[in-house]
Amino acid sequence: MMSQKVPFNWPHMTGKELHYIAEAHLNGSLAGDGPFTKRCHAWLEQKSGTAKALLTHSCTAALEMSALLLDIKPGDEIIMPSYTFVSTANAFVLRGGVPVFVDIRNDTLNIDETLIEAAITPRTRAIVAVHYAGVSCEMDTIMEVAKRHHLRVVEDAAQGLMSYYKGRALGSIGDLGTYSFHETKNVISGEGGALLVNDPDLKLRAEIIREKGTDRSRFFRGEIDKYTWQDIGSSFLPGELIAAFLWAQFEEAERITTQRLASWQHYHGQLETLEAKGVLRRPIVPESCQHNAHMYYVLLAPEINRQEILAKLKQQGILSVFHYIPLHSSPAGLKYCKTHGDLEVTVRQSEQLIRLPLWVGLTTMLQDKIVEVLCDAVN
Incomplete structure (x- = not known):
């Protein structure tokens, strides 16, 4: 712990x-x-x-x-x-x-x-x-x-x-x-x-x-x-x-962005090995895009139980979370909205995504521990 x-x-x-x-x-x-x-x-x-x-x-x-x-x-x-x-x-x-x-x-x-x-x-x-x-x-x-x-x-x-x-x-x-x-x-x-x-x-x-x-x-x-x-x-x-x-x-917006990008890049480097093993996928940023490191997420392989991973992280004191429940599946979405197509990617990715802690002041030592716990959990 x-x-x-x-x-x-x-x-x-x-x-x-x-x-x-x-x-x-x-x-x-x-x-x-x-x-x-x-x-x-x-x-x-x-x-x-x-x-x-x-x-x-x-x-x-x-x-x-x-x-x-x-x-x-x-x-x-x-x-x-x-x-x-x-x-x-x-x-x-x-x-x-x-x-x-x-x-x-x-x-x-x-x-x-x-x-x-x-x-x-x-x-x-x-x-x-x-x-x-x-x-x-x-x-x-x-x-x-x-x-x-x-x-x-x-x-x-x-x-x-x-x-x-x-x-x-x-x-x-x-x-x-x-x-x-x-x-x-x-x-x-x-x-x-x-x-x-x-x-x-x-x-x-x-x-x-x-x-x-x-x-x-x-x-x-x-x-x-x-x-x-x-x-x-x-x-x-x-x-x-x-x-x-x-x-x-x-x-301080420039400094905040620079610090967040440093943390984002550290995660990205540390998680390369897990991506190579096929247990997760890291974020993809097209060349035309300059992002602000708002979040760092990973997409777990389909065979991995997301709730178990989140629970194991929480047991180690790490609060990692999933993100949106697609609106088309919500009660209000069904009542007020329409869908075009089957939204297959939306459903799949929303069920596999977890977001890792990311904030100004998060140390590389803590990030390394988060990655270590995540690695143990998915393996």
Whole structure:
């Protein structure tokens, strides 16, 4: 039994979070869109090249804003993978939309771009590209299909801050992109998210939807002398204390990513032998993708019992976990969504995947022990 328990995730603090929160408090600026929020917006816009970045209280909120911005109506279909978090689908179901699930790729576990076109019907309005583990979908193909069929593209880049596809930031390629800053992500604010508005024509309406359907943002910029209710919307913005915390993280985003990548690479090297034995498969990152080391997962061989492996790791104080239960097999998925094809890869990979502990501060000594325990378990 290991003397030290190893959590799956440990939220990283840069050391400046409380200082910036105190500064926001001292300024008497606690509601949304204060000085720290503006700094975060500018940072995101500079990093991604998006037309407009807007902090939200979660990535879920950013996805719900996307459904509103795209005017999703009852019966509209949205193509997406089933292997994703519930928010990806739920945001559109809330508007009466119908998620249409297609299978994922065997290598990256991202949506299989070669299956999208066959799933398009006259009711299809959009494609949602979920960048699993911060590794990009094949965005060139997805954008070409969308353009050919006059569809919108939303990037669910919840796990993708500081990841790139052919040099372009994830979240900045489709019409809209979404980020998560939940405490399980690389860069965090506890709860939090952001919407990237890459289509300039959607900028003003995004601001209105985010501010309860009012043109309040324009009023505070001095562009109008009063603000009023203009459109449907809700309160999607976070408070300034969240933004202050997040700003401390943004300042260290490069260092956080570098440290996580070092841990990811260490796992990758240590697990090469087990992959060669055929008992597991390591993550595959295409050459066109620069990832952010959001997670390190392995896919166990079909003959290995995943629950037994997880139990053996837990016995040694190591908290390793599986990931999504495919949405198409869930009660709500069966009720509100459709599938196109048999989703064979989705089912198989979701049943074989386990995620290993990965966080800033995880030592190579602990990683070596995790690999040692995993090796004993699978053998």
